[in-house]
Amino acid sequence: xxxxxxxxxxxxxxxxxxxxxxxxxxxxxxxxxxxxxxxxxxxxxxxxxxxxxxxxxxxxxxxxxxxxxxxxxxxxxxxxxxxxxxxxxxxxxxxxxxxxxxxxxxxxxxxxxxxxxxxxxxxxxxxxxxxxxxxxxxxxxxxxxxxxxxxxxxxxxxxxxxxxxxxxxxxxxxxxxxxxxxxxxxxxxxxxxxxxxxxxxxxxxxxxxxxxxxxxxxxxxxxxxxxxxxxxxxxxxxxxxxxxxxxxxxxxxxxxxxxxxxxxxxxxxxxxxxxxxxxxxxxxxxxxxxxxxxxxxxxxxxxxxxxxxxxxxxxxxxxxxxxxxxxxxxxxxxxxxxxxxxxxxxxxxxxxxxxxxxxx
Numbered sequence: 001x002x003x004x005x006x007x008x009x010x011x012x013x014x015x016x017x018x019x020x021x022x023x024x025x026x027x028x029x030x031x032x033x034x035x036x037x038x039x040x041x042x043x044x045x046x047x048x049x050x051x052x053x054x055x056x057x058x059x060x061x062x063x064x065x066x067x068x069x070x071x072x073x074x075x076x077x078x079x080x081x082x083x084x085x086x087x088x089x090x091x092x093x094x095x096x097x098x099x100x101x102x103x104x105x106x107x108x109x110x111x112x113x114x115x116x117x118x119x120x121x122x123x124x125x126x127x128x129x130x131x132x133x134x135x136x137x138x139x140x141x142x143x144x145x146x147x148x149x150x151x152x153x154x155x156x157x158x159x160x161x162x163x164x165x166x167x168x169x170x171x172x173x174x175x176x177x178x179x180x181x182x183x184x185x186x187x188x189x190x191x192x193x194x195x196x197x198x199x200x201x202x203x204x205x206x207x208x209x210x211x212x213x214x215x216x217x218x219x220x221x222x223x224x225x226x227x228x229x230x231x232x233x234x235x236x237x238x239x240x241x242x243x244x245x246x247x248x249x250x251x252x253x254x255x256x257x258x259x260x261x262x263x264x265x266x267x268x269x270x271x272x273x274x275x276x277x278x279x280x281x282x283x284x285x286x287x288x289x290x291x292x293x294x295x296x297x298x299x300x301x302x303x304x305x306x307x308x309x310x311x312x313x314x315x316x317x318x319x320x321x322x323x324x325x326x327x328x329x330x331x332x333x334x335x336x337x338x339x340x341x342x343x344x345x346x347x348x349x350x351x352x353x354x355x356x357x358x359x360x
Contacts, residue, residue, distance in 0.1 A: 025127040028119050028120075029121065030122075030123070030125045031088055031090075031121065033091055034088060034090040034091050034095075035062060035071065035088075035089045035099045035120055035122055036089070036121045037102070037119070038085070038117075038118065039057060039079055039084065039085045039113075039115065039118060040084045040116045040117045040147055041053050041079055041081055041082060041114055041116060041145070041147075042081060042114040042116055042145035042146065043146040043147050053082070053113060053114040053143075053145075053158065054080040054081035054111075054113060055078060055079070055110070055113045056077075056078055056106070056113065057075075057077050057078060057113070058161055058169065059072075059074050059076070059105040059107070059212070060072075060087065060102065060103075060104060061102070061103040061105075061216075062103075063099070063100065063102075063216050063218065064100055064101075065098065065100040065101075065218075066218075067218040067237060067239050068093070068097075069093070069241065070091045070092070070093050070094045071089045071090075071091055071099065073089055079113060082146075082147065091123065095123070096123045096124070097123070098122045098123070098126065099120065099122055100173060100174060100175065100218075101171060101172065101174075101204075101218055102118075102120065102171065102172045102174065103169065103171045103213055104161065104171070104172075105168060105169035105209075106161050106163055106167075106169060107212060108163055112160055112161060112162030112165070113160075113162075114143060114158035114159065114160050114285075115135070115158055115161060116156040116157075117130060117131045117147070117156050118130045120174060128174035128177070129177075130172055130177050131156045132159040133156060133157045134159075134199065134206060135157070135159025135160075135170075136280075137199070138196070138200035138206055138208065139282055140160070140167055140208055141160040141166075141282050141284045142158060142280075142282060142283055143157070143158055143283060143284060144265075144267070144271075144272050144277070144285075145158035146267070146269075155272075167208055167209075167210070168211040168213070169209045170213075171216060171217065173204045173205050173206075173218070176199070176204065176226075177199075177205065177206075195226045198226045199226065203236055203238075204217050204223070204236060214240055214241060215238050215239060216238070216239050216241075217237070217238050218238075219235055219236065220235060220236065262286075262343065263287070263341070263344075263345060264286060264287050264288075264323075264344050265286045265287065265288045265289070265347060266288075266289045266347060266348055267289070267290055267292070267348060268290070268291040268347075268348045269292060269347065270292050272288065272347070274288055274295040274304055275293075275295075275304065277297050278297040278302045278303065279302070283299070283302075284299075285299065286345065287299050287300075287341075289318060291348060296317075296318035296325065305317055305318050306318070307320060308320070308321075308326065315327075315328070316328065323341050323344075324340045324341075
């Protein structure tokens with residue numbers, strides 16, 4: 001099945017995740033004279049990580065509403081797969097200013113991470129959030145995270161931050177993603193696409209850079225409302241600055257494409273759609289077996305296969321009893337099987353007996 005280049009936006013679903021995240025950031029402590037940033041990454045399972053989901057935290061630069069830099073942290077540390085990590089950032093300049101913009105950057109050869117959500121607490125106690133689903137909506141490389149948005153029963157998608165995937169950094173204007181009271185979202189597809197384009201293409205709200213970014217794009221005048229009319233580019237300003245990071249490390253972990261042992265993710269969650277993953281040009285990560293839909297996505301060529309059964313489908317299907325993909329028929333009349341997966345990431349409820357030989 002050929003991938004598609006577009007995806008119908010689901011703003012209500014994404015906005016709902018963000019609204020709960022902002023409400024449940026109470027545990028993010030306020031820091032007088034500084035900001036606190038929370039990172040959350042995609043989850044592994046058992047002893048198997050979601051390869052590449054944990055790694056080096058990005059460099060962090062914070063700017064006030066006027067585009068003035070107030071924080072520059074080069075190496076904030078590392079984060080493990082499925083973890084949350086709070087980073088405290090003392091404001092060296094404009095001590096009590098609100099950190100309206102955040103700019104994140106990765107270095108060449110640094111370990112990639114897959115960001116499920118972000119949160120920030122400003123010196124005045126204001127708190128904002130962002131979910132990785134926005135990276136997916138804006139066409140950035142993504143995968144399922146299996147991490148719940150705090151306070152909900154839904155899980156965030158995660159966005160890859162990795163120069164090898166052409167995402168060397170990104171910027172956020174926190175307030176643009178804040179859920180407004182009584183905000184009405186367009187119900188028609190054209191209206192939703194227009195609003196998504198505003199978030200993804202205008203510049204200040206969210207902006208992806210293929211390399212470690214050396215500029216900030218910010219509102220200098222009245223900003224246009226999301227999805228409302230033409231953009232007044234006189235209201236947008238770009239400021240360049242000199243990077244001081246350098247000193248790239250060379251001990252990067254394997255990315256999913258570079259992993260020697262193929263990884264299979266098994267999920268029984270409705271939200272982890274095989275069709276959405278396989279039909280997306282920008283999804284990157286392990287093969288996925290859905291026990292909810294009884295379908296399998298082979299990520300190497302973005303093709304979808306049914307699960308084998310003993311009555312109707314016995315070839316060109318995924319055999320969960322032997323943990324292999326059986327394709328075509330050989331000259332002897334037997335299905336040809338790929339090598340079984342030995343590296344399995346289990347995102348199911350853990351009923352091993354029901355999965356036959358899938359889990360090891």
